[in-house]
Amino acid sequence: TWTTHNVVDEQVALIREQVGDKRAICGLSGGVDSAVAAALVNKAIGDRLTCVYVDHGLMRKGETEQVEKDFVAATGVQLKVVDAKERFLTALAGVSDPEQKRKIIGREFIRVFEQAQAEIVAEAGEHGESVEFLVQGTLYPDVVESGGGTGTANIKSHHNVGGLPEDLQFQLVEPLRKLFKDEVRMVGQELGLPEEIVQRQPFPGPGLGIRIVGEVTEERLDLLREADAIAREELTAAGLDNQIWQCPVVLLADVRSVGVQGDGRTYGHPIVLRPVSSEDAMTADWSRLPYDVLAKISTRITNEVRDVNRVVLDVTSKPPGTIEWE
């Protein structure tokens, strides 16, 4: 029978068998999946695990600081933070195609992990065990939607599945590959992770990079980061966090519309709010948020975010729309 206790025991045994006396690194994103994967591997191999948090510059406001603080406090894992903003922005320059963005981001993640691997080995000195394993928080739906399931179409390349480069030097450790999100949350609880981590809404590894429709630039990221922070703040203030699965905020960077602000004409970009309800992200419905909360978000975003003069609500279920726009 399926119990979270059995899952933990079984996975810890499998991880020990797979990793042996070698070292592993785990890409930590701040989300539930990678946090639970890291906690499982930490339980299995202790301090032979180093977590690597890649700050790719595509994170939301305050996110990097939160990971540094909360996750380490909760688990005591060794954490290496890599500032890779330049690298990701350079690699993404001029790219608008969603699948191309996803593949570039997936590849750059791995290049950063390789660099971290070399540093960890160097720090360990000549008697250090080598790092051959990369832990990822891949879930069952990520595998299916990246075309890894049998008989399924490739909907989009999740950064940790279809986005991996072909010359990958690591062996993958993916203890959550057969689980859905709600099961991962239960495993996280069983492992004693705090509620703030276990109940976090999903956020995609490629971050805001796949929430800018068009080319990703630093200026556009700044706009989107501001709009996203306002939406999150208001949803939290209204007590709606537990009622929605997640709420992507999307910048339509290549679209402009005419508006009027003060006494002048504006020609700015629209921001899309995409609040959804879901059980497992395989299907979803748009959330019927209270109009007054939507109004507040809209007013604040258009007042406070430069170059944004319109806020629109996405009322599409999945299918036919996916949750993220790219």
Ligand code: XMP
């Ligand atoms: P879609 O857009 O496919 O999203 O309906 C389903 C769920 O997966 C998240 N998502 C990702 N998570 N890496 C991730 O870690 C990715 O590349 C990725 N793409 C989408 C999305 O936020 C939603 O929860």
